[in-house]
Amino acid sequence: MVTGLRCAVCGTQVDIATPLAWRCPNATAADPHHVLHLVESGAPGPRTSGAGPDLGANPFVVYGPRLAWWAFAAAHGLTDAQCADLTEEVAGDFRFTPFGSSDPLHDAVGAHLWVKDETGNVAGSHKARHLASILLHLRAAETLGLLDGRPRLAIASCGNAALAAATLASRASWPVDVFVPMWMDDAFGRRLDELGAHIHRCERRADDPPGDPAMLRFREACAAGAIPFSVQGPENAYCLDGGRTIGWEIADQAAAAGIDLDRIVIQVGGGAFAACVGTALGPGIRLDAVQTQGCAPLAATWERMSGLKHPERSWAELMRPWPDPHSAADGILDDETYDWVAVTRALASSGGGPIVATESDVLRAHRLATAAGFAVSVTGSAGLAGVLSAGATIRDDERVAVVMSGVDRS
Ligand SMILES: Cc1ncc(COP(=O)(O)O)c(C=O)c1O
Numbered sequence: 001m002v003t004g005l006r007c008a009v010c011g012t013q014v015d016i017a018t019p020l021a022w023r024c025p026n027a028t029a030a031d032p033h034h035v036l037h038l039v040e041s042g043a044p045g046p047r048t049s050g051a052g053p054d055l056g057a058n059p060f061v062v063y064g065p066r067l068a069w070w071a072f073a074a075a076h077g078l079t080d081a082q083c084a085d086l087t088e089e090v091a092g093d094f095r096f097t098p099f100g101s102s103d104p105l106h107d108a109v110g111a112h113l114w115v116k117d118e119t120g121n122v123a124g125s126h127k128a129r130h131l132a133s134i135l136l137h138l139r140a141a142e143t144l145g146l147l148d149g150r151p152r153l154a155i156a157s158c159g160n161a162a163l164a165a166a167t168l169a170s171r172a173s174w175p176v177d178v179f180v181p182m183w184m185d186d187a188f189g190r191r192l193d194e195l196g197a198h199i200h201r202c203e204r205r206a207d208d209p210p211g212d213p214a215m216l217r218f219r220e221a222c223a224a225g226a227i228p229f230s231v232q233g234p235e236n237a238y239c240l241d242g243g244r245t246i247g248w249e250i251a252d253q254a255a256a257a258g259i260d261l262d263r264i265v266i267q268v269g270g271g272a273f274a275a276c277v278g279t280a281l282g283p284g285i286r287l288d289a290v291q292t293q294g295c296a297p298l299a300a301t302w303e304r305m306s307g308l309k310h311p312e313r314s315w316a317e318l319m320r321p322w323p324d325p326h327s328a329a330d331g332i333l334d335d336e337t338y339d340w341v342a343v344t345r346a347l348a349s350s351g352g353g354p355i356v357a358t359e360s361d362v363l364r365a366h367r368l369a370t371a372a373g374f375a376v377s378v379t380g381s382a383g384l385a386g387v388l389s390a391g392a393t394i395r396d397d398e399r400v401a402v403v404m405s406g407v408d409r410s
């Protein structure tokens with residue numbers, strides 16, 4: 001059960017009953033390198049029903065009492081029935097996504113491959129899982145009279161996260177501002193528009209400091225009172241809450257299939273996805289984190305932090321922006337792995353490590369995944385690219401899971 005939050009950098013504790021506990025209270029514009037992690041006590045907590053991993057079930061209902069937003073609501077006296085009602089309202093469209101072995105991929109790769117297929121999830125990727133827990137926290141706070149009006153949601157993204165944000169906000173009739181780069185695809189913009197999102201194309205201004213202008217405008221909006229509707233843990237710790245549902249699903253689905261997974265190989269952009277999968281599956285399953293040759297800040301950090309007892313205290317020296325990110329896996333080109341502290345802890349505790357996939361493996365993985373019947377994007381099949389690049393370091397008898405994390409929209 002989640003009992004609170006704690007900054008992984010400065011150790012500040014935040015009570016679970018604290019409304020809108022998105023960022024470490026010590027984080028400032030000058031010192032942004034803080035991140036709240038969820039604190040759990042005891043076992044992960046019950047499921048709401050005895051239901052097995054049934055594809056018709058809603059993971060936000062089944063695992064509701066394990067979630068931090070639910071613990072926040074309960075700390076203020078909301079009942080399980082009220083939390084379940086909020087879940088239906090905000091996250092009623094989520095269902096367990098398929099998990100199964102893939103013979104064509106097994107034949108092509110050699111390892112016993114198990115695939116979690118997120119391409120049919122809400123908004124076509126795993127991203128909505130991260131955002132649903134932020135919105136659930138907000139709806140709980142609103143229900144409890146702890147919110148002053150409806151502050152606008154803000155996100156900087158022009159990919160799966162933006163679509164997930166616009167989809168969830170539309171369902172909840174909550175206004176959302178999406179900060180995007182000038183080069184955003186017009187067709188994608190129209191989809192966001194149809195969902196009622198307010199799009200801001202962000203041009204670099206003459207007096208802007210270095211960095212992504214969309215991110216700068218997002219931060220300004222949050223400083224002016226918007227809610228960080230972000231899939232980056234340092235911007236909003238509650239994104240590290242709902243993201244865990246995918247790991248719990250995998251654990252329950254593997255158990256139902258009668259297999260013990262040895263390893264899971266996850267594609268990493270900002271790192272929230274791998275952080276959540278690692279936390280949910282625990283140290284008993286080896287987590288490997290995949291980036292591409294053209295953008296591998298995590299692997300570089302992993303090298304730099306070798307032997308350091310408290311790497312999180314040297315954030316700026318260890319996690320340096322990748323100079324020229326490029327890869328066909330364009331959804332994982334984040335120049336920094338924002339959630340590197342949680343990811344590297346999960347790698348270390350599970351005996352895993354970073355994998356840098358070659359660009360040819362990125363492309364080959366996509367071809368194999370598509371041929372095996374997955375309607376996945378190049379980014380979404382990058383975990384498989386990691387398996388290809390890891391090659392013989394994976395034993396033939398290992399049971400390895402990958403996630404096809406996002407649908408192909410091309
Ligand atoms: C399809 C897909 N898979 C994986 C990721 C990586 O997730 P994260 O940024 O949390 O590491 C992304 C991020 O945009 C994505 O769109």
Ligand SMILES: [Zn+2]
Nearest residue numbers: 007010024034
């Ligand atoms: Zn802190």
